[in-house]
Amino acid sequence: MRTQVLHPVLPGTKYEREPRLALDEAVSLTEALPGLELAGALVVPVPRPRAGHLFGPGKVEELAEICRENEIGLVVIDGPVSPVQQRNLEKAWKVKILDRTGLILEIFGDRAQTREGVLQVELAHLSYQKSRLVRSWTHLERQRGALGFIGGPGETQIEADRRALAERIVQIRKQLSKVVKTRELHRAGRKKVPFPIIALVGYTNAGKSTLFNRITGASTLAKDMLFATLDPTMRGIALPGGKQAILSDTVGFISDLPTQLVAAFRATLEEVLDADLILHVRDIAHPETEEQAADVRKILAELGIGEERQDHMIEVWNKIDLLSDDDRAAMQRRSGRTAQHVALSATSGEGVDELLATIEATLSEPVTAEVVDLGFSEGRARAWLFKENVVTREAQDDDGYHLSVLWTRKQKSQFEALYSSH
Structure with missing residues (x-):
């Protein structure tokens, strides 16, 4: 499906990200979903957001023309779009609209593999859909044709839809509670084995899965795309001195991750809460590596991992192979100044031995x-x-x-x- 990506720049908002880089991330998100063909991407200033359409009338018409000329079937709006705005824009542009939350949910739905992952995605998706149930003229037309009157049937249908969604949400939560109990038994079993657990966390596409594969020799999906890993993967590893440990790969974090998704994936990230050591993998070559790191720390705090535990993390400065020789040398010098930073390339393997030695030293004696x-x-x-x-x-x-x-x-x-x- 031919897809147009829009990044609206709204007034009165404190922008921590440069709009062009934010648009690039939205494009990467879109490209992470199979079956979509990117037709174009635009940063769209919105001087005065409109309650009904988000954009002003002139901009709505201008974007409608772009959709017609390029035969667009889907428009991704990189930001929140209200149910009313979505309905009105779909009507004006004659396309399907996905906002940032909807797009991330679609990607999660495509990637989840384990039973828990699939259930968590469906739960988040249903909660999102529940907020999208608004009175639609097309919906009312269908009711009118069937029942012969205009008033309540549309609302009645919406209430029926809401009830069906609520019932399905209750079912999923019951199923999830069983799955979570099973995971708790597995975790309790692992605690009886005297192996420390090391959790990889980081911004999506930072290279966690590539590093996981490099250390463990596993074949976890590791592609240059956002959210390549959704379900936690665990493998046993041997540290340089012979000590055994368990390494866990987790879902990547992202800026403006909707609250419902953080809550929905809390169980998936429980491995991080239980970890003896957290490795924060950063794409050190990314122009917004500091902002990405701040987003990761913020989400970790929301998950209950406080500043003291975050201070105990090892920061893994990945992708030094993408830096210039001078920047690379400077990064390696900086990383050598403290025990909590290791510069490496998960792709080439450079610096991985140093990381393993640092992990072993960190775990060897209580700090x-x-x-x-x-x-x-x-x-x-x-x-x-x-x-x-x-x-x-x-x-x-x-x-x-x-x-x-x-x-x-x-x-x-x-x-x-x-x-x-x-």
């Missing part, structure tokens, strides 16, 4: 997260902390340095012995 406050005159103490690779974050104000550290009991004792004022 605690603390904040060490140092005055500006205590440069030697600060240098020691960096030399020991225990610093995860540093802030500075008029009083001096404030360093978030992850250290073992031994490292803390050594520091206190050397710098007894702390």
Whole structure:
């Protein structure tokens, strides 16, 4: 189906993303769904959003002409579209409309493979459809022809649809509770095995599945497309010193992920909540890598993974093979300064051995997260902390340095012995 992608730029919104890059992501989302042929993509300024059509009358007609000329069958609008706006635009353009949430749901529906994944997708989809049930003139025309009067039948049909959806949602939730109990039994079984669980998280298309395959030798779907992995995959791995661990790959995160999807996939992401160590895989070559990382941290916080546990994550700076030689060298130097960053290429394998060694070192001895406050005159103490690779974050104000550290009991004792004022 020939598809047009639109990224509306609305007024009065704090834009953290550059519109052109946001449009590129929307195009990647669209291309991730089989059967769609991309015909065009546009950033569309919307000076004054309209309740009925989102766009103004002139823009609606201009876009209708684009749809006619290019024989468009589907328009993807990268943002929220109300049920009324969707109905009116479909009528004006004579096409099917999908907003961002609808598109992501379609991709999830196409990718989910496990029983739980399929049920979670259907639950999210039904909740979305329930909000889309609005009075439609075409719906009323059908009722009118069958029953001979204009008024209530349309509403009656909508209520019947709502009831049917509500009943199906109840059924799915019952089925999901059984599936979740089974998963809980599996997790309880794994806890009896003294193997730590390592969870891969990251923005979609950051290279998690490629890294998973590189480390485990598995053949998980790993393509250059958004949401290539939806269902959690787990494999046993051997660390360099011979210690065994379990590595878990998870669904990729994305900006503006609808709340209902975060809730629906919470069970899928329970592996992350139970993990002994989280690896945050970042596409370090992406122009918005910092914004993507912020989105991941935000969703982790929504899942109940607080700042202290996030400080305990290892950031994996992936795709260094896509950087220039100078940027690559700089990135490797930066990653070497702390124990919580490893630069690598999951595609070529460069840096993967270093990651495994870092994982082993992190898991080998219990660590605690603390904040060490140092005055500006205590440069030697600060240098020691960096030399020991225990610093995860540093802030500075008029009083001096404030360093978030992850250290073992031994490292803390050594520091206190050397710098007894702390």
